[in-house]
Amino acid sequence: MTYIVDDNIKKWVDMSKEEVDAGYTGTGDLWGDDWSAGFYPDGKVFCYFGPAWLIDFCMAADDESSIAHAGGWAATTGPQGFSWGGTWICAANGTDNPTLVADIIRKLTVDTEIMTGIVKQDNDFVNNKPAMEAMAADASYGDAVLGGQNALSMFCEGANKIDKSNICEYDQGCNESFQAAMKDYFEGNTASYEEALEAFYTSVSEKYPELTH
Structure with missing residues (x-):
């Protein structure tokens, strides 16, 4: 099976690199301390992009010192729609009940x-x-x-507006590999986009040997 990196992904890389270089956005790892520092007044973070569940379940609303606990956030429609996750409920095959x-x-x-x-x-x-x-x-x-x-x-x-018609079992792994490779590029650890892309290809090959590009 062959996969491609869509041109729109390259547009995201270019935009993100420009924003990181200008100091408009950080590169902290998702769920890490640097990323979540903005949940508190001293964090100096203007906004977060995220799904609906980020608001009440991830922004430290139970911590009295957080912005969320004080009701200090607001929500607005982002520049592009997306969806992430959900909770699944499944029945076991052969259940007695x-x-x-x-x-x-x-x-x-x-x-x-x-x-x-x-x-x-x-x-x-x-x-x-x-x-x-x-x-x-x-x-x-x-x-x-x-x-x-x-x-x-x-x-x-x-x-x-959610469209999952093209979803497949490789999505999460490929997304994580791409983000990790581009993070190195944004932080200057990788010299060029092309070098970062090769790192992505290598990572995907290790995860999914059956895929080619």
Whole structure:
């Protein structure tokens, strides 16, 4: 199987390199201390790009010294839509309790009342369109991390645009290899884009010997 690096990826590399060189963005590892320093007032970070679950589950809202705990963030639509992750619920083949398992799955997907309760309690974006659209229109709902803002209409609009038609089992591994290779380029550890690209190709070959470029 052959893979290619799309021209749009190169545009992202060029834009990111320009922003890093200008000091507009950092290169801290995702989930690392440098990356999360901006969750606190001394961090001096203007914004984060991320999925809906970043807000309430990753920005240290339970820490009284954080910006999130004080309701100091706000959400807006980014320059380009994307999606990341989700929570999967699966039934084991051959289960002794198929009826119970089916009921649990239905309760955690198509039961609008339960889904609405999860949104209200946890500010999570659930996989139930009627529940999310109702909460997006609910003037009484607001996310404390966002200072009471109801950002759900933006998230609903973004969810409607998700296209997973080209997803495959290699996506995550290739994405991680590309980001690691380009990080070295952005930080000056790799002399050129071409050299970084070769490092990416090498990494992918080690992970997935069946792929060629």
